[in-house]
Amino acid sequence: MKLIGMIGGMSWESSALYYRLLNQAAHRRLGGHHNARSVLYTLDFDGINRMAAEGRWDEVGAVLADAARRLESAGADFVLITAVSGHAVAAAVEAAMRVPLLHLADPLGEALRAQGITTVGLLGTRYTMEMDFFTDRLRDRFGLEVLVPPPDQRSALHSIIIEELTLGRVTPQARTTLLAIAGELASRGAGAVAVACTELPILAELDAYAVPAFDVVQLHVEAALERALTESSAAPGG
Incomplete structure (x- = not known):
């Protein structure tokens, strides 16, 4: 090995x-x-x-x-x-x-392509959702359309990750917020969501999402x- x-x-x-x-x-x-x-x-x-x-x-x-x-x-x-x-x-x-x-983006892109998913919602830190290092790789290498939450939801999710999860704090309110944001991405046409933060799986299991969820970790x-x-x-x- x-x-x-x-x-x-x-x-x-x-x-x-x-x-x-x-x-x-x-x-x-x-x-x-x-x-x-x-x-x-x-x-x-x-x-x-x-x-x-x-x-x-x-x-x-x-x-x-x-x-x-x-x-x-x-x-x-x-x-x-x-x-x-x-x-x-x-x-x-x-x-x-x-x-x-x-x-990290490559195994996700391959998994989405294998299941015929063409539009994915992206959940992660503000950096992941707003910078182009992750979305561009999925678009350029795998032809995927990537949806991100609106600015207020990006800020809320970033705060949960940095101010709570990275410090080991997990709350029911944070879980509710995460799943609501994911649900809105699904309503906009996301056929799946990419759980693109190492801390987010701590907050919600994959079958809790409204659409198929892919744990990038x-x-x-x-x-x-x-x-x-x-x-x-x-x-x-x-």
């Missing part, structure tokens, strides 16, 4: 989720006492969150690129960014390494395990 490198700490709650799901998937696949071979580099979220909020994405990119190089030096065969918003600097991470970055983890088990050494950027 190849060694999976993970850039974590954005937040540690999301890193813990990735670690648990990855090892559970390895056990289901391999049985016995198997788990996934991995190395996790944990960043301090406070500084990264402040840089992102101030729009200092070049600095965020430099921090994540440094983490990626450290993972490569530790022997990682490929790298995951264990946060959706962190993919805003995916290009900087890819440029810093010789080993591949497994981009679970898809990312499954794709990582598949690569670790089946692929020969990939070329840089693969």
Whole structure:
């Protein structure tokens, strides 16, 4: 099994989720006492969150690129960014390494295309919903139409994620808000919703949504395990 490198700490709650799901998937696949071979580099979220909020994405990119190089030096065969918003600097991470970055949007795009879904609603942080790093990849690579909530709902969802979920707080009111936002995306024509935040699965199970919901973290983890088990050494950027 190849060694999976993970850039974590954005937040540690999301890193813990990735670690648990990855090892559970390895056990289901391999049985016995198997788990996934991995190395996790944990960043301090406070500084990264402040840089992102101030729009200092070049600095965020430099921090994540440094983490990626450290993972490569530790022997990682490929790298995951264990946060959706962190993919805003995916290009900087890819440029810093010789080993591949497994981009989180790609397994989602493949899953949606396989089920014939052409319009998807996007749920995540303000960065994920308003910046183009996620929506453009889905549109350009998979031909998907991506719908996002209106500004007030984006702000409300971002606040829930950053001020509650990343601190481990889960409330019924937040769950109700999330599902209502998803329902409005469905009413606008979304054939599915992408649960595109590592913390959101903590808040609501997938079958609670009005339309099929795709957990991007679970898809990312499954794709990582598949690569670790089946692929020969990939070329840089693969």
